[in-house]
Amino acid sequence: MPQRLVVTGASGYIGARLVERAQRRGCEVVALGSQPGGANVTAIAWRLGEPPRLTAFVGATAVVHLAHDWASDRLNGTGPGNANLAGAEILARAAREAGVPRFIFASTTSARPEALNAYGKIKFALEERLKALPRHDGRVFCARIGLVYGGRERAQYALMAKLTSLPLLPMIGLDREVQPIHVDEVCDGLLALALDPPAGRQTVVLASPAPVTFGNWLRTLRRARHGRRLLLVPVPIGFALKACDWSKAIPFVPTVERERVLGLAGAAPMPSAEDLAALGLTLRDPADALMDCRPARRRLIAECRAMLRYVAGMRLRSPGAIIRLARVTRRDPAFRRALPWLALHWPGLMRLIEPIRPSMQHGLSRRLHLAAMVVESLPAEPMQPGLGTLAKELFLEAVALPFRLVLGRVYS
């Protein structure tokens, strides 16, 4: 019989992905919330703070509580009126009444009594409350989730994606350490807690065991998504908080919440290696995991198309060739550096940025070699160039030489 999970916040960034992954593992999902869930999800109307209908819990293995009311944080801060506080407690009690074996609470690595932002304080207070509920020993699990990235561009990840699409970024907290984790890894961790929790761990940290500075994280994002460098300009925190207020007033500028700025300013890493090991999670290198994101995929296809065109000397009518080259070069470390956009439009310009002689240690040269192999494996008749073509190629080669002496080192 399939296991049944009750999920709040099932339409959110993590929730939507959690539902997909749970279903892929053969779980049934009941979504508690105001928005209808996805396919094959039993949706039950519910609002944070209300006791849910007990029928929602029938046969459930676990409740995964992801929903968070941000508006209430803004209105009530950490005061008792915050709907999140009462809401989680009511839900946990109801689940306990209905005999649900486990209650998983999505917390944060900024959950600390001294957190700068309300979010961190509230999550901490909630953890304490849930753990103190009577007869909840061994039933309540808190997952402290780090900086989530990957998957569909939503929530905080959407904001970071948007910010890192710019070459220059004024930013606060560049030296703060953050612990990125892919949304799929978060989901796997939550599912492990829900379905088969490791013994003796009530609070687990779902975050990278190797913290990186926020500045480096933004650079990683830009490098992986766009293959380019990011210039960061440090901004004092006080100025940033003001800027948050202004950002709301100026149209077409991404709005940044004060909460997020404060959350970042107060970030401090938490050890996670043991928790991850207990859950059986090994985190992927974000640079690899991000290769699947849309801008990276789009760039990969554009670069492969241009390289094939350059090597073949003509436009190829073979989507298969592009796909084959893309499949292999996406793993190539050289792909992390984008080719100049001019070369994507006029592939002949690659002649100017190739190294002096082919080298398998040189990123562009290596990728062009693979492109040449792909072209050779197409069924077209090999062309034997005439004397004119040969003379033209050699002339262009001579013209390109001075450029290659300089630029040949850049795309290595």
Place this chain on the structure above:
Amino acid sequence: MSDDFAPEFIVVGSGPAGVSAAIPLVDAGRRVLMIDGAHPSPLPSERATQTQPWRRMLGDTLAALRPDDGLSPKLRTPVALDVVGGFQRWAEVTEDSFFAVGAMARGGLSQVWGAFVAELDQQDLQGWPLTADELAPSYRAVTERIGISGSTDDDMAAFYGVSGPVLPPLPIGPTASVMLQRYAAGKPYRDFALGLARNAILTVARGERQACNLSLACLWGCPRGAIYDARQDLAALQRHPNFQLRNGAAAIRLTQEPDGWAVETAGGETALRAPRLLLAAGTLGTLRLAVPLLRLGKTVLRLLNSPLMAMPLLLPRRLGKPAPREGYSLAQLGFRLRYAAEPTHYVTGGIYETIALPPSSFAARLPMGRRAGTAVFRALSPALAIATVYFPGHCSSNFITADISGGDVRLGLRGDVSDDFADVAPLVRRRLSAIWRRLGAFPLPGAAIAVAGTDAHLGGIFPMGLADTHGTSRYGELHATPGVYLVDGSVLPSISAKPTTLTIMANADRIGRHLAGVA
């Protein structure tokens, strides 16, 4: 395998040596069980995906779409990566200046071999416990079976041997023609001979194998089965009731029992038993299996290979001519050069045309951009040839370190050349360069000695006729363990400059014939 099949012989390995040893045994009515570490793989002629060249050239999983690692294009095809890669994963050898070419595949290395064949003569057999006359019937049998084409009346014919029937030669390409015509027209050469290559390619259809149609597909596996592949013999063997083949049974351990030998296989629940074992896992594969039997703890063994040099050549007379649209990419011509007075001091090799080779691997070596490099190669390719030069095994100085003290077998291969090779190689290169020029071919820069082992002409580990612990009898039986016969390259007492496969097959056939008559 049916349970009541009690084999008299277990043959480990389904490559050229394995089938050659098994055939005389099976013909004599003996019960033979062959075990093969790999799972059946379709012959190129049986593959359904002929229509998509990229699958053939890059592999279904694009395994061959990888940066150029300097190895010969032959070792970078999808099939070679599968065959040799499978072996390297199984054997777990550490390599130092050596590239371990072995096979974990049905048919062994014959799936990817160059099909160049030559018989050893009495002088090549110096130090062997047998004479050329003793080997001749086996050469004849193997030659008849696998189908060998070439010339029987040119300057190289006697060098390649005349024991068996030779099929008419393939037509050679225009570049090779130029060289051969100039050779025939010029004054006689001192110490040098040139002629048609001797290849295991059918020029006359035979059974299910079709004759070569010059489709230039050699490198990626002949779709017509014209190039000999041990899987063809295997198919014939499987029609005999006294022969059985077990797939996916990689031998991992051999144990002596009161009435014979037991072979433990990966994934097999019960050991396979027979009174006699024939190891034909390929020189390095057999090494892996036989070393623990010697009970030597840590030991150092000798390994011979045939050092290989490749020389790119340009024939100016062919510049501007159209590239031929048909041909074959195996050796077109064969040559021999004596570089010293001793009878084994000669080099030999083949001359290959480049039209069927991937331009990318040449463009990668030209000192220019990719686009220009490809254009230049394509323009030059009708005038290009490659000469491969094999040196005799005594020019090699490789060592195997074997450590079985911890229970596991740890093998290290260290490649090196003999002290005099530093003088021999430049001498040979100089003399050959002068000869190539006389033949109208100008040596291009870029001649290079290949990494030891990539020649795949290996041997000399358990020499036949050597009395030491690691020696074997004249029938390849390990002194240390009676009943275990090594029938592949590992027992060759010496490696000449000639290609080894035909000799390995003939020797295996000889051992098989001997064992067929043993009670």
